[in-house]
Amino acid sequence: MTEPEREILDDAETLASTAAQRALEVLGAAIDQRGVAHLVVTGGGILEQTLAAMAQPDALDWSRVHVWWGDERYVPAESDDRNDRPAMAKLFDHVPYEPAHLHRMPAADAGYARAEDAAAAYADELRSAADGTDVPAFDVVLLGIGPDGHCASLFPGHPGTRVADRSVIAVHDSPKPPPDRLSLTFPALDAARQVWFVASGEGKADAVARALGGAPREEVPSAGPRGRERTLWLLDRDAASNL
Template identity: 70%
Template sequence: MAAEPEVVVEADADQLAANTAARARVTLAAAVQARGVAHLVITGGSILEAVLAAMAEPTDLDWSRVHVWWGDERYVAADSDDRNERPARAKLLDHVPVAADHVHPMPPSDAGFDSVEDAAAAYAADLTALATDGDVPHFDVVLLGIGPDGHCASLFPGHPGPRVSDRAVIAVHDSPKPPPTRISLTFPALDAAEEIWVVASGDGKAEAVARALGGADRVEVPSAGPRGRRRTLWLVDAAAASQLPN
């Protein structure tokens, strides 16, 4: 059964990043202890980059047992600064002893696929290869940001992506936020996670946070949609929470 959202409000962006990172390390360590492996899904955005940087601090987490996946990616060349993969490596993955074959980036546009649809299908196959039940691995934590328009991953308001129910991974065309071509997990893939965490900072996100938590339809406000099997957490700073009811 999907978990209804819980909201945790931190004082500011720095505290939000630090406490989210600490929470993530503890949750992943518990998964490793319980199952011998953990699966983390990450996405892009400035506050999530800060979270990843804080996660690189010394910890008892055995990173060699953690798999890292992406919730979405810009379909550009591997060396493009637009790739979500680049800051993830610079902030976190280059600083922790994660195994190279446990890092699963989405394909870049120069990976040799004939189309972004083929690249999305290849990533879906990668997910299924490590799944123990269903189409995706046992995701322990999914870290999602939220756009001012309410999008999450690369699921955008009014786009076809939020309506997809038969695939774990999709190609995204004509994104309202550049670059226009992307790959994204779908709601079925995200909803398979044990825990979904939506992380938001700043008053520029306040309206979107309020709409998402106010019961908006997930086609129009996609960040309203993802629900973890065990827990759905909204981790926000005071500015992002400023339009929520007391």
């Protein structure tokens, strides 16, 4: 696991365009080296801006990119609360991806009796794409940070922050609606080659400072995920204002 690096950009627009261009470069390099790339996306305003800036059809061979979700709201597939809807609208509707490589988390109306069953199914899908491990070696995971310090759907003090034996969990009683979600766990996120946090705005400044200040990940989950090759925090000046 790597120690966090930090880089401060002038504003949200520069932050999103910088994160996007660098992510495209990492994915392109992975394709050149291994023939395939694995990207993990999550939700949030600045990450939606980043995904929009990544919508460059000719930047790389998108058909070789596997896309995974770091978390998802466990609601029906057509709900506006789904994380995959803005991801599609901002990025994947604009690039020539391979449909079989777009690994959306199950929706609440997908036929599973419980969210736990949906989580287990997604864990199986991850395992099937991995080389003898629970999850693929993600090339880059794009994470945001909540004002409370949460990342993906791992919330402060929630049981999910203590799970060590699964790659995907069901989250209930989320402090942020909707209450039921699916999320990758710390072990799954820690399997990534690179973990990037992208944070913008003064509202994130306290959480950023706590996460980078060494807070326990059970209290500030964003302090937890660490890439095997790199852990990078990309911040605008407002988000970095308490560092």
